[in-house]
Amino acid sequence: MHKFAYYAPQTVKEAARILSKNGPNSKLLAGGTDLLVQIKEHVKGPAPDYVVSVKNIRELHDVKFSARAGLTIGAGATISETLATKGVQEHFPAIADGTAIIGSLQIQNIATIGGNLCNAAPSADSAPPLIAYGATALIAGPRATRTVALEDFFTGPGKTVLKPGELLVSIHVPTPPARSGCQYVRHTPRAQMDIAMVGVASFITLDRKGRVADARIVLGAVAPTPIRARQAEDSLRGQEPTADALRAAGDIAAREESPIGDVRGSAGYRRYMTSVLVQRTAQAALKQAMR
Amino acid sequence: MNEEGNKPGQSPEEETMDTRSTAVTRRQFLIGAGAGLVVGAAATAGLQALQPAKPVEQAKPAPPVQQPAQPAPATAIVEPVSGAKLVKLNVNGLDYSLAIEPQTTLIEVLKRDLGLTGTKLGCNGSMCSACTVLVDGVAQNSCSLLAIRESGKKIVTVEGLEQGGKLHPVQEAFWTQMGYQCGFCTPGQIMRAVELLNKTKNPTDAQIMAHMSGNMCKCGAYPNILKAVQAAAKQMA
Numbered sequence: 001m002h003k004f005a006y007y008a009p010q011t012v013k014e015a016a017r018i019l020s021k022n023g024p025n026s027k028l029l030a031g032g033t034d035l036l037v038q039i040k041e042h043v044k045g046p047a048p049d050y051v052v053s054v055k056n057i058r059e060l061h062d063v064k065f066s067a068r069a070g071l072t073i074g075a076g077a078t079i080s081e082t083l084a085t086k087g088v089q090e091h092f093p094a095i096a097d098g099t100a101i102i103g104s105l106q107i108q109n110i111a112t113i114g115g116n117l118c119n120a121a122p123s124a125d126s127a128p129p130l131i132a133y134g135a136t137a138l139i140a141g142p143r144a145t146r147t148v149a150l151e152d153f154f155t156g157p158g159k160t161v162l163k164p165g166e167l168l169v170s171i172h173v174p175t176p177p178a179r180s181g182c183q184y185v186r187h188t189p190r191a192q193m194d195i196a197m198v199g200v201a202s203f204i205t206l207d208r209k210g211r212v213a214d215a216r217i218v219l220g221a222v223a224p225t226p227i228r229a230r231q232a233e234d235s236l237r238g239q240e241p242t243a244d245a246l247r248a249a250g251d252i253a254a255r256e257e258s259p260i261g262d263v264r265g266s267a268g269y270r271r272y273m274t275s276v277l278v279q280r281t282a283q284a285a286l287k288q289a290m291r
Numbered sequence: 292m293n294e295e296g297n298k299p300g301q302s303p304e305e306e307t308m309d310t311r312s313t314a315v316t317r318r319q320f321l322i323g324a325g326a327g328l329v330v331g332a333a334a335t336a337g338l339q340a341l342q343p344a345k346p347v348e349q350a351k352p353a354p355p356v357q358q359p360a361q362p363a364p365a366t367a368i369v370e371p372v373s374g375a376k377l378v379k380l381n382v383n384g385l386d387y388s389l390a391i392e393p394q395t396t397l398i399e400v401l402k403r404d405l406g407l408t409g410t411k412l413g414c415n416g417s418m419c420s421a422c423t424v425l426v427d428g429v430a431q432n433s434c435s436l437l438a439i440r441e442s443g444k445k446i447v448t449v450e451g452l453e454q455g456g457k458l459h460p461v462q463e464a465f466w467t468q469m470g471y472q473c474g475f476c477t478p479g480q481i482m483r484a485v486e487l488l489n490k491t492k493n494p495t496d497a498q499i500m501a502h503m504s505g506n507m508c509k510c511g512a513y514p515n516i517l518k519a520v521q522a523a524a525k526q527m528a
Binding site for chain 1: 369370371372373376392393394395396415416417418420423429430431432435436437439440483502504505506507
């Protein structure tokens with residue numbers, strides 16, 4: 001592998017200082033399942049001369065949940081650690097839908113959700129469910145911290161709002177209100193160890209009369225970043241969630257995306273599957289909401 | 292495979308190594324002639340034979356990079372590590388102090404520096420899991436771990452499963468059930484199955500398949516791999 005100097009800071013501030021001092025020549029290392037492959041294969045630009053490990057930064061490894069405060073996932077927590085945290089699978093089933101299919105279990109023992117987000121692949125499976133739950137990202141720089149909605153975090157394939165010297169500290173996810181549900185499903189050519197051709201997360205909250213009070217539909221792998229299907233969401237708000245209404249929402253969502261065609265599937269097939277998956281995930285979300 | 296066949300996941304040379312004899316095998320000689328950086332703290336006679344003929348580069352004990360137990364003073368200035376750094380690893384029950392450069396992956400240390408060639412490097416990108424080892428009991432891909440970050444950890448490779456000349460039940464089961472064809476993915480499959488059976492007694496077929504799903508077998512020996520894990524589960528129940 002390309003030689004690099006290695007930093008192991010113990011605080012977020014120190015990490016931010018190192019990153020800003022060394023500029024684009026430095027890369028943050030969380031689990032490393034993406035970064036080490038990129039360094040070995042020289043993809044995504046030249047290999048970095050400085051690698052900054054987050055492993056010794058304790059606060060980045062915390063995963064905390066309480067019904068009141070919601071869920072906070074440290075950017076350095078592994079997928080396995082996150083899924084093993086009490087309350088996560090019960091209150092946020094779609095986070096489990098999206099992260100328990102990332103790579104193999106071996107990868108989930110190493111890889112972090114923070115890394116999946118910062119790598120910013122359009123197909124990142126953790127992003128659509130987190131956006132659907134209304135997650136926010138806490139970002140730290142050398143001098144200050146800021147919070148952005150996760151749906152505004154991505155700016156293009158492999159690109160995020162992180163400025164040089166900034167790092168993702170944690171993801172905060174509010175506890176979903178009563179009468180709500182959320183599911184994420186991805187479509188892949190093979191069942192295991194694959195990359196999403198389309199991934200859809202649907203979050204639905206019902207009012208007391210059983211009509212849709214709120215809907216968030218997030219599409220992955222069909223645009224340069226994960227996107228909200230806002231027109232499809234609008235078509236559902238205030239409506240009875242009938243099969244016809246969901247089918248209409250699926251068709252609208254398919255028109256809101258800009259998919260590429262590649263070895264995993266043509267653009268047309270991705271649009272078709274988007275419509276199908278919006279209906280399926282919305283149905284599952286409704287079932288959860290009506291429990 | 293008949294009685295004279297190789298043990299799954301081990302080549303004949305490795306069997307010799309596992310007896311920890313003082314005789315230097317061809318493989319050990321070749322490794323020794325290369326530039327290994329082994330500073331064996333608790334090396335047995337067999338492993339001492341792995342040390343290069345040239346004087347061993349004695350890495351000066353420097354402050355370990357990983358000190359999770361001690362928060363840094365607020366004024367600490369973090370200096371980068373470049374060049375070799377002393378890393379302590381426990382591999383298959385033996386303690387090692389190794390001079391390791393930051394970009395070195397765990398599998399490189401296992402195969403190149405320690406001569407433990409049972410672990411296989413497949414895709415080198417976390418896609419095939421042939422390189423699976425146990426790190427503190429958890430199955431991880433050794434191609435995707437920087438060795439410098441694993442300081443203080445207990446590593447178990449396929450060579451570490453056998454106890455007193457007796458194969459681990461999972462090794463035995465892969466052998467008797469022919470849970471392989473070419474055998475390249477087998478050490479990774481075995482380590483993955485060992486992790487499962489350490490945690491789960493009598494797993495269902497669905498649990499086995501879900502657990503083993505990240506380990507690719509290009510020969511397609513999956514039905515026999517399932518049989519092997521089932522058989523081992525019975526032994527270990």
